[in-house]
Amino acid sequence: MSLAGGHRAVAVVGGGQAGLSMSWYLRQRAVDHVVIERERVGHEWRERRWDSFCLVTPNWQCRLPGYAYAGDDPDGFMPGPEVAGFLEKYAASFDPPLVEGVEVTRLRRTAGGVFELVTTAGLTTADQVVVATGPYHVPAVPRIAERLPTGLVQVHSSQYRNPAQLPEGPVLVVGTGQSGCQIAEDLHLAGRRVHLAVGSAPRAARRYRGRDTLAWLDEMGHYDRGIDEFADADAVRLRANHYMTGRDGGRDIDLRAFAVQGMRLHGRLRGVDGATVSFDGDLAANLDGADAVADGIKDAIDRYIDQAGIVAPAEARYEPVWVPETTGGVLDLAAAGVSAVVWATGFHRDHRWIEVPVFDGRGYPTHERGVTGCPGLYFLGLPWQWTWGSGRFAGVARDAAYLSERIAAARRRRFTDEVSWLAGTPTETYPDVEWWAAA
Structure with missing residues (x-):
């Protein structure tokens, strides 16, 4: 469909699960809109994941407005493709007004309250805009990487595909969020010697007392808790995801077991001096902390089972199979034969194209359930935007439904004001014009 030169009631930027969910609800409300996707639907899952990648959340949690997983393995874990x-298939199920291969390079708001979107296909305007581009924009590689030897191959987790992609020899993986642990496992299973810089990310058991841990937590209502139920919302939003895997039907990721099998675990990466890297002395604390989180989740499940009178098999608690003998230390990359480094250090947000003052000092959009202080501008698909599932298939529908109600209400107010103005009895000055002047 054509984009340049047109005006829409709503422009949705991003055609992933968040943007498509938003489109579904707008379609239900017969709201004129367009969805602008920089690549093509599914690009992130198809192009920015390694070959053995699969979901950590079970397939039954893949549910979007008007559509849900209907395959024969609801308890399995879909691979990236x-x-x-x-x-x-979701997009095809309701044929959204989607424009693919078009990037929005600038978003601004005029004094008259209209949003202007400069795109690679020309200029378009909208009364309201939903930013559904997620939080994972620019690979975050620490500046310390510049100090490593020039001959060392370095890739970010978003660029890693498989062990054969890297030159022969041991590999240093930095970071133990979900990506770092799964990539370290991928290399380890391929027979590569792995050095893993372990951070403070928590872990969770894949299964406990006869069920997937996430199934217990879903039944317990954990994923329905709003961010306002937590004392420190900012801290919750910045939490690292628990590491586990859906590979081969799903299992725990036990870094201690990897160590027994020959993986070298280190503390958090601290410094680089030529071919020598140094690590903090926090390895034991980080492993203990991850285990404590996993045990805390099991404690909550135990309490729920007891209170609800559920019959579930008993299960012994995890016993550490390995304990580090030393803390801190250095690694001579050349002497160890390390040929590559994988930076599993996350992503930075990049909202520089949004020229509207709705961000805090860290560049995070300030919002209340996705509604910003700028009338007509919304965010969707952010981690913990409202619940744990906000940035995932499991919970984005609830956020999209909420925002669609706000968008529809804003349209009704605008229509009422315009009718009053045409009748010669304006009820009030447009509040959005006042906001822009104050900004």
């Missing part, structure tokens, strides 16, 4: 296909 299947996730991309799931999204493509």
